[in-house]
Amino acid sequence: MPYRSTDTTRQKKDHKRTAMMQAAVRVFAEKGYHEATVRDVVSAADVAIGTFYFYFPDKETLFIHLYEETADFLVRTLQQAIANRATLVQQLQAGIQAYVNIALFEPAVVQLLLIGGVGAARSLQQKRADFREALVALWQAPLQIALEKGQIAPQNIRRTAEALVGAFDEVVLNLLGAPAPEVEAAIAVKEMAQFALRAVAYKG
Amino acid sequence: MPYRSTDTTRQKKDHKRTAMMQAAVRVFAEKGYHEATVRDVVSAADVAIGTFYFYFPDKETLFIHLYEETADFLVRTLQQAIANRATLVQQLQAGIQAYVNIALFEPAVVQLLLIGGVGAARSLQQKRADFREALVALWQAPLQIALEKGQIAPQNIRRTAEALVGAFDEVVLNLLGAPAPEVEAAIAVKEMAQFALRAVAYKG
């Protein structure tokens, strides 16, 4: 009976592929693009080195892909958190909460995006710029609306959004470096939201 | 004249050493730790590769040293800018202005600190943490004083300082990536200062 590829095999392959990608995210997040070797990745996934090249064309391509996918995931998650809220206050709280949640439960995501990819392949630079831009745009939109509604003081919305993105990143990274992030998380979210509301001069 | 001779020698030595360190900052800032090779550095400094190992024990040590020195320079420069001002408003403006000045005139400094060292040797992590901590402390001090004077709203000063540090970094990096940073610099400084004043709820 010949080999059937449509049955369990396909699923298994997808499964293994996913497992390898998750292992790769962990490794890249921990060591960064350059320090992480393909051998590290396959060790983490417990497969042979040839298997890596069966699933992915090369280290760089995989990394870029992972970075894009991870960035997409983060941005979309924040976007959804924001989109479901009516007021700027709620949007900030929800967005920040979502970011912190990801940092707590999928720290590799945040580490990969904020650390793992710095100094990686030149072709990543554009992806990185796109990601940062998406984050800025994410906050720019609700701020713009709030501005038009007169809920916040006149200001360069674009610059404010940039600053907030940087502020959130820094606080989240510090949170991850803290001894007990999950304990501190709730208060950190609240403080970041207050910081942001003050920073945009929200007229509550 | 042994003294003179020694003096000349030391100058020569210092000259080469200095040239290599300056070259190294540029190269590391541009390519990042891993992409930059020792050969890149000695080529830029126009010395032989053996000379590198006469002056420095290895690539990593030099990088760490450079990172520390650069971080020190940045922190001290900001510190001086802040220390010379009496009010929080002036301190923020002067500190931000100093940061932007460095970014404009010594972009390698900022790039080395914010980008070049990410994912470098594990032993850099502590230095990096120290640097971030110093930046936070830099702003924490005046904020604390302002808080005690009742000039700003009650808040977690530490968290606010973290957020401001992240905000300034992000805006400065965006500024460096802009087509004409020097043109935009002045307005950016003003906007960042306003952002910061709002964020701390300064009671002007």
Next chain:
Amino acid sequence: MPYRSTDTTRQKKDHKRTAMMQAAVRVFAEKGYHEATVRDVVSAADVAIGTFYFYFPDKETLFIHLYEETADFLVRTLQQAIANRATLVQQLQAGIQAYVNIALFEPAVVQLLLIGGVGAARSLQQKRADFREALVALWQAPLQIALEKGQIAPQNIRRTAEALVGAFDEVVLNLLGAPAPEVEAAIAVKEMAQFALRAVAYKG
């Protein structure tokens, strides 16, 4: 009906096996032994890689086998062309014509034998030597007869045969590299025959 079933199976088997061998000849002829991968072969034959190893023990064995078979085919074809002719003149013309025909209509055969196998496995060296020897023997026989009949000048028949074999190969390869081989073929055949007749000092 077991017979029918077996028959179908064998045909199927032969079909795939044949397809792979034909594909292999093409691929080896085009890329040479080392550049050609097993994957190239199975792709060209449109079967899976595992199928290759069901029919053939390994790449080298297949190549050797193909080389032998191809060499056999070439030698036998020339042999038949020669055997059907009565005079040396006719034999040379027919033999050369047959060679050129193969080169034109089955260029892969010639390329495999003259190019594809050079530098391949060490175990091929003997096969290659055998092939060259067969070619030499091919021409040596009629030359010997002609010599005995006094139709050609006294000479070292063996050496002459070697030289002719080399001469024919070179001209045929040049022909294959020409812009329009088929156009030039007829005149080339005639010229090669004349060359050969002069070279053996045929007393027409």
Next chain:
Amino acid sequence: MPYRSTDTTRQKKDHKRTAMMQAAVRVFAEKGYHEATVRDVVSAADVAIGTFYFYFPDKETLFIHLYEETADFLVRTLQQAIANRATLVQQLQAGIQAYVNIALFEPAVVQLLLIGGVGAARSLQQKRADFREALVALWQAPLQIALEKGQIAPQNIRRTAEALVGAFDEVVLNLLGAPAPEVEAAIAVKEMAQFALRAVAYKG
């Protein structure tokens, strides 16, 4: 006292470079381009693998260079042998003798050119074509002159030259494969010359 590069060092470097190239020629000639590894070459030269890449950019470049140089050497040697002779008879004898001499005393040269490079890098194909063309041109010139002088029968000089080149190669390769080439060499040269003279229908 600083390192002086102009003295012995330069010579040593050149010497080592040459030694490595000679080792490479031997290895490439014996195993062919693909079978020969860089490790084989450095083993033969008794240096570390890094040394290879200090002297040469990569395996392919070195091989191409070696091939070109070797082809040049062979062609020039034959050219000189021919140029120094007045009559076609002498030219053929001298040229063939020179070829056989090289085959006997520098067999690697002949092996590299006739065997080692087949199926190597695609970029070699042009070099190989150039080499074959140079060989053909080598014999075409004296033949053309002889034809104009009426010393040989009318014929397609180009084709004759091709055939002779192929004939000489084949005989020389067979000679190298013989048990005692040096013994057979003298008679082989004479027989090849006679073959050639007959083939061009030389009117002695």
Next chain:
DNA sequence: TATGAATGAGAATTCATTCAT
């Protein structure tokens, strides 16, 4: 029979580092 996922030995190449001069 047939498949294709999985393997791992082996090849090319890079680069930090050493050391004789």
Next chain:
DNA sequence: TATGAATGAATTCTCATTCAT
């Protein structure tokens, strides 16, 4: 001090081959 030739561990990637299904 200064040089740069020399080293070799480590990395990425290929590809013939195996084997569970």
